[in-house]
Amino acid sequence: MARPGTADPRAYAERWSALKNIPPFLAMIWRASPGLTAIMVALRLIRALVPVAMLWIGKLIIDEVVRLTGLPDAPTSLTGWWSSGLAQPLIWLVTAELALALGSDIIGRLVSYTDSMLQEKLVIFLSLRLMDHAASLDLATFEDPAFQDRLDRARRQTTGRIPILSQVMQQLQDSVTVISFGIGLIAYNPWLVLLLLIAMIPAFLGEMYFNSQLYALNWRRASDRRERDYLRRIASSADSAKEIKIFGLNGFLRDRYRLLAERFYRENRAISRRQLTAMALLTALGTLCYYAAYLWIIGRTLTGTLSLGDLTFLSGSFLRLRGLIEGLLTTFSNMAGQALYLDDLYRFFHERPHITAGPAPLPVPDPIRQGVVFENVGFRYPGTDRWALRGLSFTLQAGETLALVGENGAGKTTIVKLLTRLYDPTEGRILLDGRDLRDYDPEALRSAIGVIFQDFVRYAMSAADNIATGRISARDDRPRITAAADRAAAQAVIDRLPAGYDQMLGRSFARGVELSGGEWQKLAIARAYMRDAQILILDEPTAALDARAEFEVFQRFHDLSSARTALLISHRFSSLRMADRILVLEHGRVQAQGTHAELLAQKGRYRDLFELQARGYR
Numbered sequence: 224m225a226r227p228g229t230a231d232p233r234a235y236a237e238r239w240s241a242l243k244n245i246p247p248f249l250a251m252i253w254r255a256s257p258g259l260t261a262i263m264v265a266l267r268l269i270r271a272l273v274p275v276a277m278l279w280i281g282k283l284i285i286d287e288v289v290r291l292t293g294l295p296d297a298p299t300s301l302t303g304w305w306s307s308g309l310a311q312p313l314i315w316l317v318t319a320e321l322a323l324a325l326g327s328d329i330i331g332r333l334v335s336y337t338d339s340m341l342q343e344k345l346v347i348f349l350s351l352r353l354m355d356h357a358a359s360l361d362l363a364t365f366e367d368p369a370f371q372d373r374l375d376r377a378r379r380q381t382t383g384r385i386p387i388l389s390q391v392m393q394q395l396q397d398s399v400t401v402i403s404f405g406i407g408l409i410a411y412n413p414w415l416v417l418l419l420l421i422a423m424i425p426a427f428l429g430e431m432y433f434n435s436q437l438y439a440l441n442w443r444r445a446s447d448r449r450e451r452d453y454l455r456r457i458a459s460s461a462d463s464a465k466e467i468k469i470f471g472l473n474g475f476l477r478d479r480y481r482l483l484a485e486r487f488y489r490e491n492r493a494i495s496r497r498q499l500t501a502m503a504l505l506t507a508l509g510t511l512c513y514y515a516a517y518l519w520i521i522g523r524t525l526t527g528t529l530s531l532g533d534l535t536f537l538s539g540s541f542l543r544l545r546g547l548i549e550g551l552l553t554t555f556s557n558m559a560g561q562a563l564y565l566d567d568l569y570r571f572f573h574e575r576p577h578i579t580a581g582p583a584p585l586p587v588p589d590p591i592r593q594g595v596v597f598e599n600v601g602f603r604y605p606g607t608d609r610w611a612l613r614g615l616s617f618t619l620q621a622g623e624t625l626a627l628v629g630e631n632g633a634g635k636t637t638i639v640k641l642l643t644r645l646y647d648p649t650e651g652r653i654l655l656d657g658r659d660l661r662d663y664d665p666e667a668l669r670s671a672i673g674v675i676f677q678d679f680v681r682y683a684m685s686a687a688d689n690i691a692t693g694r695i696s697a698r699d700d701r702p703r704i705t706a707a708a709d710r711a712a713a714q715a716v717i718d719r720l721p722a723g724y725d726q727m728l729g730r731s732f733a734r735g736v737e738l739s740g741g742e743w744q745k746l747a748i749a750r751a752y753m754r755d756a757q758i759l760i761l762d763e764p765t766a767a768l769d770a771r772a773e774f775e776v777f778q779r780f781h782d783l784s785s786a787r788t789a790l791l792i793s794h795r796f797s798s799l800r801m802a803d804r805i806l807v808l809e810h811g812r813v814q815a816q817g818t819h820a821e822l823l824a825q826k827g828r829y830r831d832l833f834e835l836q837a838r839g840y841r
């Protein structure tokens with residue numbers, strides 16, 4: 224890693240090449256709202272030409288005043304001027320100047336208005352794209368920390384990079400203004416423009432350099448920043464407040480946060496200080512050049528080569544040009560800096576899922592006739608060397624309820640992830656009705672499976688929506704939601720809520736009601752029933768349920784799943800015994816299988832675990 228503030232030539236070059244990101248960004252702005260973009264460009268173009276027009280009319284006014292006051296028989300009173308009609312052209316000029324000034328104000332307001340509307344449109348457009356794209360990616364991608372960094376950066380771009388829109392537009396407008404002033408100046412003396420450019424370029428390059436340094440620093444710090452944000456979040460979130468209070472973790476979290484934040488601050492400061500001195504010198508150079516040109520113009524006016532009007536126009540143009548070019552170069556450098564960050568957004572958008580439907584995916588059989596077969600399946604999580612599953616073979620027959628049992632880390636949840644194609648096996652294969660899972664469309668496959676994970680999501684939404692997420696297309700089908708709640712023994716939970724099915728749940732929003740762990744779990748189980756899926760998977764669905772609730776849930780599960788293929792994961796033997804068959808897993812392999820009675824008779828691992836649990840109840 225480069226020492227903070229040290230020159231990183233790669234970052235400098237990257238900055239220039241990042242400008243290539245601007246055209247696709249403009250294309251996105253256009254796609255976000257073609258109408259507003261067109262209006263914005265038109266308004267800015269008009270506005271761009273106003274300054275030169277105003278200054279030129281100003282010059283004409285001064286020259287006219289000088290000419291009129293120099294007339295041998297010039298009137299001496301205002302009424303005299305009025306009645307003589309001599310001042311008529313002057314009045315027209317002043318009126319034109321006034322009209323331009325008023326018009327420019329109005330256009331300025333319109334530009335701000337379209338700017339902010341367009342920004343809103345762009346945020347919506349980018350956020351929707353981000354959400355859609357994130358949803359299309361593999362779970363493995365999400366579990367990769369490098370991807371997390373990229374996602375974090377991209378997420379910031381959806382709102383953080385919005386100023387680039389105004390910058391690009393302003394740049395366009397200012398360039399047109401600069402060209403219009405430049406043409407005026409060149410007409411008098413081309414060297415003036417050259418002098419101006421020479422004065423500006425060092426400051427511009429300096430600005431570019433320091434911005435690239437700051438970007439490089441931010442880039443390197445993405446993962447630290449994520450940790451910093453994470454610490455701040457857990458130290459101040461409702462979910463963690465309980466544990467942080469009880470364990471007195473605040474000091475520990477604060478210290479870690481401060482350590483990271485201060486390191487970031489120090490590195491930032493080092494660059495900013497160097498920027499301060501260097502840029503002060505380079506800007507002074509610009510000022511010197513401006514005064515050199517100013518002297519030249521004054522000299523030419525004294526010698527009579529230029530008129531008084533020319534003097535105002537030229538010195539005004541020069542001053543405006545200097546400000547404009549300076550602004551243009553700084554914005555350009557900023558824009559190039561912002562464009563670097565756009566890289567992160569594009570890189571995220573270019574991320575592709577690997578688990579996709581083949582060219583001619585098979586329809587998922589309905590009904591499933593044979594079931595699922597794991598054939599010598601081995602699986603390693605990406606980025607790890609350890610086999611989570613190895614040489615795993617078993618069958619889940621159609622219509623049967625199969626239970627998985629095993630100690631923590633035995634690989635139970637991993638089996639579910641493979642079955643739902645959140646991951647593909649590293650070796651071996653999984654068959655559904657004799658065909659590899661990869662031959663089916665993953666989305667169609669997932670919609671045929673109802674699964675509730677241990678770490679199901681507690682949506683800060685209404686109770687009805689929390690159930691409807693199991694089949695969001697049936698969100699308005701209240702009878703279906705009620706039936707699912709009933710099957711999951713969740714009806715009583717809903718009945719106790721002040722607003723019933725419409726009750727907002729969780730603590731995130733006003734009027735939200737928090738549920739107990741078991742109550743949430745019942746809603747999650749209802750979610751699985753919403754699906755009407757061919758294969759039902761419950762991954763430790765009853766861990767938070769009390770004994771009576773668990774009995775009730777399983778009784779219903781048993782009644783309802785008699786004709787349905789089901790996979791049940793549980794540590795509780797009371798739940799396991801209702802399965803048709805039980806698979807005992809150990810270190811990612813099948814250690815034994817059979818019915819509850821058969822396994823007990825085998826005097827193996829299952830019986831040991833059963834005895835251990837039973838002893839606890841005696």
Ligand SMILES: Nc1ncnc2c1ncn2[C@@H]1O[C@H](COP(=O)(O)OP(=O)(O)OP(=O)(O)O)[C@@H](O)[C@H]1O
Pocket residue numbers: 366604605607611629630631632633634635636637638677
């Ligand atoms: N996302 C992941 N990345 C890397 N390794 C993982 C990941 N998820 C699980 N593992 C590892 O894979 C192994 C199997 O995990 P799995 O979650 O399938 O176990 P389990 O049997 O469901 O355990 P539990 O009873 O605790 O839920 C574990 O050793 C775990 O450390």
